[in-house]
Structure formats: C-alpha cells, structure tokens
Amino acid sequence: GENVEQHPSTLSVQEGDSAVIKCTYSDSASNYFPWYKQELGKRPQLIIDIRSNVGEKKDQRIAVTLNKTAKHFSLHITETQPEDSAVYFCAAMNSGYSTLTFGKGTMLLVSP
Amino acid sequence: GAGVSQSPRYKVAKRGQDVALRCDPISGHVSLFWYQQALGQGPEFLTYFQNEAQLDKSGLPSDRFFAERPEGSVSTLKIQRTQQEDSAVYLCASSFETGGYEQYFGPGTRLTVT
Numbered sequence: 001g002e003n004v005e006q007h008p009s010t011l012s013v014q015e016g017d018s019a020v021i022k023c024t025y026s027d028s029a030s031n032y033f034p035w036y037k038q039e040l041g042k043r044p045q046l047i048i049d050i051r052s053n054v055g056e057k058k059d060q061r062i063a064v065t066l067n068k069t070a071k072h073f074s075l076h077i078t079e080t081q082p083e084d085s086a087v088y089f090c091a092a093m094n095s096g097y098s099t100l101t102f103g104k105g106t107m108l109l110v111s112p
Numbered sequence: 113g114a115g116v117s118q119s120p121r122y123k124v125a126k127r128g129q130d131v132a133l134r135c136d137p138i139s140g141h142v143s144l145f146w147y148q149q150a151l152g153q154g155p156e157f158l159t160y161f162q163n164e165a166q167l168d169k170s171g172l173p174s175d176r177f178f179a180e181r182p183e184g185s186v187s188t189l190k191i192q193r194t195q196q197e198d199s200a201v202y203l204c205a206s207s208f209e210t211g212g213y214e215q216y217f218g219p220g221t222r223l224t225v226t
Binding site for chain 1: 116143145147152153154155156157160167168171203207210214215216217218219220
C-alpha cells in the first residue's frame with residue numbers, strides 16, 4: 001500500500017518568513033495530492049491540492065510543487081502570519097482507490 | 113451550504129460498551145469516508161462508501177467495527193465491545209464523486225474509552 005512520509009514534524013518561523021513542508025510517497029500510481037490544515041480541536045480543512053498532470057499550483061500565499069520522478073511534493077507558504085499556525089497534513093491518493101493516505105503532520109508555529 | 117456534520121461530538125464509553133457514531137455528508141455527495149485519528153497523528157483510513165455500497169473496508173481494525181450507509185446518505189460507524197485502544201477522533205469525509213475529488217471533513221467525534 002501507499003506510504004507517505006512528512007518532514008519536518010515541527011517548524012517554527014517568524015511572521016513574514018516563508019515555510020516549506022515536504023512529503024514523499026511510495027506508490028508511483030498515486031495521482032492526487034491534497035494538503036490539509038488542522039487547527040487544534042477542529043476539522044482538517046483542504047487548503048490546496050495538485051494532480052499529477054501538473055508540476056506546480058499556486059493560490060495566493062500558498063503553493064504546492066510536485067516531482068513525480070522523485071515521488072515528492074512540497075507545500076510553500078510565503079509571508080507567514082500567526083493565523084497560519086496549525087498542523088498541516090499532506091496526503092496521497094491513487095484515484096483508482098479513492099482513499100487518502102496521510103503523512104504524520106507538521107506543526108507550524110508562526111511567532112509575531 | 114452546510115458542511116459535513118457528525119454526532120455526537122464527544123463520547124465517553126466504558127470498556128465493553130457499544131457505541132454508534134453518526135455522519136451527515138454534504139448533500140449530493142456520492143462518496144463517504146471514515147478515518148480514525150489518534151492523538152498527534154494523521155487520519156488513517158477505515159472504510160468508504162459509494163452511495164450505499166461499501167466498496168472498501170480494508171482499514172477497519174477488527175470485526176468489532178462495522179459501518180453502514182443504508183440509503184446512500186447518512187452513515188453510522190458502530191464499535192462493539194469498545195477497548196481502550198479505540199480511543200481516538202473518528203472523522204467522516206464526503207466527496208462529490210470517487211476518483212481524486214476533494215474530500216471535505218466533518219468536525220469528528222472524540223471517543224474516550226475508560
């Protein structure tokens with residue numbers, strides 16, 4: 001089955017800095033890669049996703065890049081703000097199976 | 113519109129009791145998923161439905177776990193004879209279709225088995 005590794009487990013940055021979270025996956029057939037933000041005690045919220053037919057996608061301050069050959073994808077957050085503080089999860093899916101395999105999460109702390 | 117809702121939000125059960133957790137997906141969403149999230153971990157897949165059909169239950173940890181979606185809308189996850197290791201947040205998600213469509217999560221039910 002699919003295995004997703006996520007690094008780092010914790011990340012502390014100053015407000016205004018950039019943050020990068022990296023994930024690798026094992027199943028070369030995986031073709032859908034979402035990122036979720038989860039605040040303490042809240043539901044995971046989809047913030048951006050990418051499909052395997054593109055290498056990069058951007059939405060305002062967040063972007064995701066995908067390298068299919070190396071089987072890794074990354075989340076980039078620019079101009080971080082304290083409200084970006086949360087746990088971020090990457091996930092991978094083989095659309096033939098429809099189920100998501102999640103990484104273990106990255107706790108991002110943005111200090112004012 | 114309304115998002116995915118789950119009830120109860122919190123459940124405390126004594127070891128050995130049976131529990132039932134409910135999920136109301138987004139209206140019109142064909143696919144429904146159940147995940148288990150242990151403290152400090154990412155969600156782990158339990159089972160999924162396409163309409164009323166349970167297409168994959170490979171993630172259910174034991175035969176004490178049972179899920180149903182009889183009319184293709186509301187789903188119930190039942191855990192029989194709860195054990196302490198069942199303590200976790202149970203998340204439900206729904207998506208418009210299968211095959212790489214966005215999954216939207218409910219707030220979860222936090223189950224504590226004492």
